[in-house]
Amino acid sequence: MPYVPPTHTVERSLRATTGARIIAGVDEVGRGAWAGPVTVCAAVTGLRRPPEGLTDSKLLTPKRREELAVLLEKWVTAHSLGHASHEEIDEHGMTAALRLAAERALNALPVRPDAVILDGKHDYLGAPWRVRTVIKGDQSCVAVAAASVIAKVRRDKMMAELGADHADFCFAANAGYPSPVHKAALQERGPTPYHRLTWAYLDALPQWRHLRKPRLWAEQTVPEIEGQLGFDF
Template identity: 80%
Template sequence: MPYEPPTHTVERSLRATTGAKIIAGVDEVGRGAWAGPVTVCAAVTGLRRPPEGLTDSKLITPKRRAALAAELETWVTSHALGHASPEEIDDLGMTAALRLAAVRALDGLPVRPDAVILDGKHDYLGVPWRVRTVIKGDQSCVAVAAASVIAKVRRDALMAELGLESAAFEPYAFAENAGYPSPVHKAALHELGPTPFHRLSWAYLDAMPRWRHLKKVRISVEAAALEGGGQLGFDF
């Protein structure tokens, strides 16, 4: 099914109404996973014509997505990734963890953006950033679509690497499911329990009597997220 290609309409609107010159598209991946970090990419693209076939990463085949991500990483003006670890997600909750990862990504850009286009309807970034939220921005906005593809490919590769760190992690099939729910992943959890890469505040543990005692009750430390300088649990 063909999709309308993303445009620079939102970027042009922000330039005209706010005077913003450097605009970053921001998208996340890993929000619904049982294991691994939540990853955010910030991408600055300018107003150049994007590579052919750019759209939301979920609408692209894995093979094409990997090739497109490699092309995008040299095509974009700049990009950076930020991660929030499973431990940070457990401690902070997903909204604050998303903000932490997004701030890390934006801080990683060589120049601070004048404005940010955030995929979705909820602004999890907030002040002092100038944010424009766009529902399905990963399909309609060039910068957000680029961020979507790069974030997805980089996080998938990270999860595959984690799965290869030890033979003990092979049953979870991280290379195939990237830490998301799947029959194989669920079966491994029932049999072997969570790894150091799993989120222990997630509800999947409620259905696993053998491992339910490991579930964490989150005590919010929002202030830690606002600092944006917490340490990751793994070497991402």
């Protein structure tokens, strides 16, 4: 598939229809991981031409992601990150955790956005923010793509640091997401202090199933994702 660069089309539309001038692109990383926080980046870019090759972080090699992140952190008008811990995910559920992380990121910006472009089709942020959801916004919208890359690189580094004392889990390579090495370590050693304990992967681990915590929060409005569905060894 040929590379199609992201544009400022949505930003221009919001400016024209709502009068918004400060528009933040927001994207998350870590939703489908079994360990670690969910991280949200809010990025304000204006209408300037972005660095060459900008796109959804998942479509970039790790090396190119890191290179772009360095460029983007200097290029964006403003950016900030917010995190919701694995404990907060267990206590409140993923929808509420995403909202917490996004609010922390937006409130940490030096300027308050007039509007927010949120990647995906589900508005997990809500009032009082003026939100425009965009499916595959991390590929099509400059500000969301920038947020995607910065969030991914920063969370990957965080997970590598958290995993320093748990080498068998290879968090530096899998960032807490399911992988063969991660699954094997879970089976042998059980969850680390950074694992989400309300998630269904524990049901597939008879020797560790007793550690699973009950969900004390209402049904999620964000659809269930692969990270919660368990696995077969």
